[in-house]
Amino acid sequence: MTQILEAPSSVAAAPAAPPARARRSRGFLRTVWPPLVVFVLIIAVWSVASALLGDRSFLLPAPYRIFTDGLFDPIVGPEILEALGQTSLVAFIGLTIAIVLGVAWAIVMLQAKWAERSLYPYAVILQCIPILALVPLIGFWFGYGLPGRVIVCVLIALFPIVSNTLFGLQSVDKSQKELFQLQHARRWTTLWKLQLPAALPSMFVGLRTSAGLSIVGAIVGDYFFRRGTPGLGSLMSAYTSRLLAPELYASVVVAALLGVVIFIGFGLISKLAVGRWYDATKA
Structure with missing residues (x-):
């Protein structure tokens, strides 16, 4: 009679992976709670x-x-919200113009080294000039209304788009570019189907930076150009001159939240546009 002995399995069963919803919840908590803790500490120190x-x-x-x-406050609250709308309008117009000019500027510099050597120094100079030195000239040339504020916003937000777009366009994989050349693809075909898609991650880095700077530009322009509908900059100037500290801090908080919302918005757009394939190439 043969006796068969079954040895106990020495391999423990692997624990079941947590569901996707639980992983997302833990990831969200790990992302949110550290800044919340810092926020609570700031409020406590501020109060003391x-x-x-x-x-x-x-x-x-x-x-x-x-x-x-x-x-x-029934008077101050609507006043700040109206100014927020005006500042958002100026920032949106300025950022849109900066995106168009910045991408076009980078594409022109991509076409030839002599074009890059000729034009890129002026982008650097534009970035290095203190904007406060140009504000009086902008007001003198273009007036102190909406056009002047938009131009200030464009000048502040332009450089990150130019530099990051040019970097992305020049970072295309050499083998892919040679493949397009072997297929005798035209320059604009290569630009549209290869270089611009490959440059999207760098472009969105510049867009997120310029989005925050556009808020700064809108507030700076409004702070000095006080004609027309007042924005947050005009309110900050008025509250400062009247020593209305709570109202001043409220307008600063609203401006900061506007910048954060725009920054997060462009981050989400970046993930939708390039997140999947860009993350896959980095894996």
């Missing part, structure tokens, strides 16, 4: 510092006053 200032607490009002005296 405001209390220690005593009679001079108007220099640093308590955080809750930003909402009670600023955003939720």
Whole structure:
């Protein structure tokens, strides 16, 4: 009689992978809770510092006053929202013009080395000139209304688009470019079907940077050009001159949130446009 002995399995069963929803939830928490902790610490330090200032607490009002005296005030709140709409309009127009000019500028420099050597130094010079030195000239030439504000916004937001687009266009894989040459593809065909798609990741890096700078440009232009519908810059100037600290801090917070929203928006667009194939090439 043969006795068959079955040895116990020494290999433990692998634990089941967590469901995709649980992984996404944990990833979201890991992303969100660190900045929330820092935010709570900032608010706590801010509140203590405001209390220690005593009679001079108007220099640093308590955080809750930003909402009670600023955003939720029946007069100040609508005023800030109207100014937010004007600043958003200027930033959107300026950013759109900067995108068109910046991409076109980079494409022209891509066509020949002499074009890059001739034009790129002026992009650097434009970036290095303090914008406050140009604001009086812009107002003198183009007036102090919407066109002047848009031009200030374009000048501030232009360089990151030019530099990042040019970098992306020049970073195309050499073998892919040679393949297009073997197929006798025309220059514009190569640009449209190879170089521009390959440059999208770098272009979106420039767009995200320029999106934040467009808010800065809109506020700077509005701060000095105070004609027409007031934006956040005009309100900041008025609140500063009248020593209305809670209202001033409220307008600064709104401007910062606008920049964050635009930055996140372009980040989401970047993931939708190039996220899958770009991540795959990096794997």
